[in-house]
Amino acid sequence: MELLQQIINGLTIGSTYALVAIGFSVVYGALGLVNFAHGDILMAGAFSTYGLYTLGVPLPLACLGGIVVGSLLAVAVEEVAVRPVLTQHLLIPMMTTLGAGLIIRNIVERIWGNGTLPFPSFTGGGYVHIGDLQISKSAVVTLVVAFVAMFAFLAFLKFTKAGFAIRAVAQDMTAARLMGVPVNRTIAVVYLTGGAMGVVGGLLYANTLEVVYLGMGFAVLLKGFAAAIVGGIGNLQGAMIGGLVIGVLESTVGPATGSYRDAVAFVLLIAILLVRPTGLLGARIQERV
Amino acid sequence: MLQVLPKKLLWAIGAIALVAAVLLPNLVEPYTVRVAALILVFTVFATGLNIILGFTGLLSFGHAAVFGVGAYVSARLLLDTGMPLLLVMVAATVGAGVVGLLVGLTSWRAGGDYLALVTLGVGQIFYLFLINEKDLTGGATGLPGIPAGNFFGWDLAPLENTYLFILAVTVVVMGFAWVLGRSYFGRAMLAVREDEIIARAHGINVPLTKVLSFGIGSAIAGLAGVLQVLLLGFVGPATFKVDQSILVVEIVLIGGMATTIGPLLGSILVIGSTEYLRALADYRSAVFGVLMLVILLWRPGGLAQIFGLSSRTPNAVRLPFIGRIGRRKGAPAATPAADEIEDEHEKEEVSR
Numbered sequence: 001m002e003l004l005q006q007i008i009n010g011l012t013i014g015s016t017y018a019l020v021a022i023g024f025s026v027v028y029g030a031l032g033l034v035n036f037a038h039g040d041i042l043m044a045g046a047f048s049t050y051g052l053y054t055l056g057v058p059l060p061l062a063c064l065g066g067i068v069v070g071s072l073l074a075v076a077v078e079e080v081a082v083r084p085v086l087t088q089h090l091l092i093p094m095m096t097t098l099g100a101g102l103i104i105r106n107i108v109e110r111i112w113g114n115g116t117l118p119f120p121s122f123t124g125g126g127y128v129h130i131g132d133l134q135i136s137k138s139a140v141v142t143l144v145v146a147f148v149a150m151f152a153f154l155a156f157l158k159f160t161k162a163g164f165a166i167r168a169v170a171q172d173m174t175a176a177r178l179m180g181v182p183v184n185r186t187i188a189v190v191y192l193t194g195g196a197m198g199v200v201g202g203l204l205y206a207n208t209l210e211v212v213y214l215g216m217g218f219a220v221l222l223k224g225f226a227a228a229i230v231g232g233i234g235n236l237q238g239a240m241i242g243g244l245v246i247g248v249l250e251s252t253v254g255p256a257t258g259s260y261r262d263a264v265a266f267v268l269l270i271a272i273l274l275v276r277p278t279g280l281l282g283a284r285i286q287e288r289v
Numbered sequence: 290m291l292q293v294l295p296k297k298l299l300w301a302i303g304a305i306a307l308v309a310a311v312l313l314p315n316l317v318e319p320y321t322v323r324v325a326a327l328i329l330v331f332t333v334f335a336t337g338l339n340i341i342l343g344f345t346g347l348l349s350f351g352h353a354a355v356f357g358v359g360a361y362v363s364a365r366l367l368l369d370t371g372m373p374l375l376l377v378m379v380a381a382t383v384g385a386g387v388v389g390l391l392v393g394l395t396s397w398r399a400g401g402d403y404l405a406l407v408t409l410g411v412g413q414i415f416y417l418f419l420i421n422e423k424d425l426t427g428g429a430t431g432l433p434g435i436p437a438g439n440f441f442g443w444d445l446a447p448l449e450n451t452y453l454f455i456l457a458v459t460v461v462v463m464g465f466a467w468v469l470g471r472s473y474f475g476r477a478m479l480a481v482r483e484d485e486i487i488a489r490a491h492g493i494n495v496p497l498t499k500v501l502s503f504g505i506g507s508a509i510a511g512l513a514g515v516l517q518v519l520l521l522g523f524v525g526p527a528t529f530k531v532d533q534s535i536l537v538v539e540i541v542l543i544g545g546m547a548t549t550i551g552p553l554l555g556s557i558l559v560i561g562s563t564e565y566l567r568a569l570a571d572y573r574s575a576v577f578g579v580l581m582l583v584i585l586l587w588r589p590g591g592l593a594q595i596f597g598l599s600s601r602t603p604n605a606v607r608l609p610f611i612g613r614i615g616r617r618k619g620a621p622a623a624t625p626a627a628d629e630i631e632d633e634h635e636k637e638e639v640s641r
Contacts, residue, residue, distance in 0.1 A: 259421045
């Protein structure tokens with residue numbers, strides 16, 4: 001029972017990692033670019049939600065506002081830092097997005113300071129009991145929202161016209177352009193949806209810890225990176241599974257490693273890269289996104 | 290920009306700057322000397338990263354970790370043993386170099402962007418190690434009161450001696466980087482950065498070049514760690530966080546990648562502005578973020594390019610030992626003619 005309890009805790013935190021990893025992976029899958037501003041975008045989204053909430057906006061609306069802010073920031077990053085250097089060495093967009101992230105973080109710091117602020121839980125306190133298991137209500141909300149968001153996103157990619165365009169761009173940008181796919185607009189949509197998924201993950205993370213802080217973007221992003229790589233970078237189902245695996249490992253193996261709990265994800269990341277450089281679901285890397 | 294300046298004038302300016310740097314402790318108050326020494330420490334640190342990032346085109350986000358290895362190894366040795374400083378420096382440099390080689394080995398299997406994430410992870414693990422292994426590293430409080438030691442009878446306790454020693458090491462390291470950049474190995478690194486497949490087709494051992502550049506760059510960063518210990522007399526985990534790794538990436542980018550002078554220019558701007566423009570402190574990361582964007586979008590050569598100090602295709606110099614490293618077995622013997630042809634090809638590649 002103890003183990004099952006830990007696994008459920010792990011799934012809860014892991015589902016937030018998975019969302020962040022999907023937001024990161026969709027950009028990588030479509031363009032082959034690492035978005036280092038992803039963490040700062042989701043942090044800014046979570047802080048915007050906090051800001052709206054303290055102004056008296058109801059929480060669901062505040063969350064929506066945070067997601068909108070994050071999506072717009074992601075598009076801004078794409079327009080300013082990625083579009084002009086899209087065709088250059090992959091190192092260059094990596095570093096421009098890093099620079100954009102620094103700017104976003106600085107702006108958030110100027111507005112809300114660098115302290116740890118209390119984030120309102122979506123459900124208040126309270127637990128749900130199933131047999132001996134004790135699951136906090138906010139964990140239930142996190143799991144439900146995370147899985148709905150993930151499957152909604154996969155459905156978006158599979159069934160909508162915009163999702164079809166994203167898959168076409170991911171497969172071959174030039175061919176997509178020749179077939180009349182508006183490539184630039186599609187890339188903006190990639191960043192927009194990626195940012196939105198990141199912010200949803202960030203909000204659920206903040207809801208789980210009941211705080212927002214300046215460094216949270218980076219902390220979650222590192223786990224998101226690890227999740228994306230463990231699952232096979234660019235592969236969305238892989239990112240989902242990777243996030244859940246890391247979450248479960250952290251809460252089951254983590255306690256035994258004592259204060260090295262945060263290292264679990266990175267050790268796993270390095271091990272996976274050395275043994276299976278394309279990740280757990282790496283065989284499918286050809287049809288990413 | 291300033292490319293109109295004749296080359297001789299540039300050399301003269303360089304010589305004057307060096308003389309001024311040597312005389313600095315007699316000219317200004319100790320605070321400025323301390324800042325100058327810190328700038329030089331970061332110049333060495335950034336020179337190490339420049340070899341990895343600027344030349345080979347591998348992004349290391351864990352460079353503060355090898356910097357930290359050098360610093361902690363030297364701190365422990367200076368505290369616990371009476372080893373001569375030269376040996377301490379060798380031990381710290383080699384230690385950091387070995388760690389760098391091990392991290393670099395992952396580049397064998399993991400490509401460019403993956404490697405950035407691996408190094409990020411290594412940096413995080415190293416930071417956790419520093420915080421948790423209290424017996425070895427002093428935990429969050431670090432190791433205070435490290436004796437300065439002396440270098441062949443030269444007492445490094447006074448600040449001006451420490452400064453001059455750091456200056457001497459910086460000049461040596463920059464000289465090494467200059468030579469390395471013009472050696473066969475330096476050309477090989479540039480070729481790997483531009484296109485791995487073409488580099489391989491030209492007989493360059495791509496994985497070996499990557500791993501070696503990682504090792505050399507890390508060893509230099511470890512040396513910078515020793516210099517920081519000598520300057521501060523203290524090590525603590527705060528200076529080896531990811532923030533520091535990002536700071537040094539900024540220095541290399543802003544100064545100018547794949548140039549010898551770039552890390553110095555970048556350090557002067559980034560560290561100098563941090564120390565002197567306190568008013569800027571609140572907006573520092575935004576300012577450097579904007580600067581990074583501006584430089585990458587319009588002036589990829591950084592300050593070195595803006596000042597016209599970087600030549601796109603520097604003349605190669607032939608070196609007895611370094612010239613051999615990275616050359617594939619069975620490649621044509623190093624007859625001058627064959628080498629020149631090869632160099633021509635590489636030049637084309639790099640300028641492409």
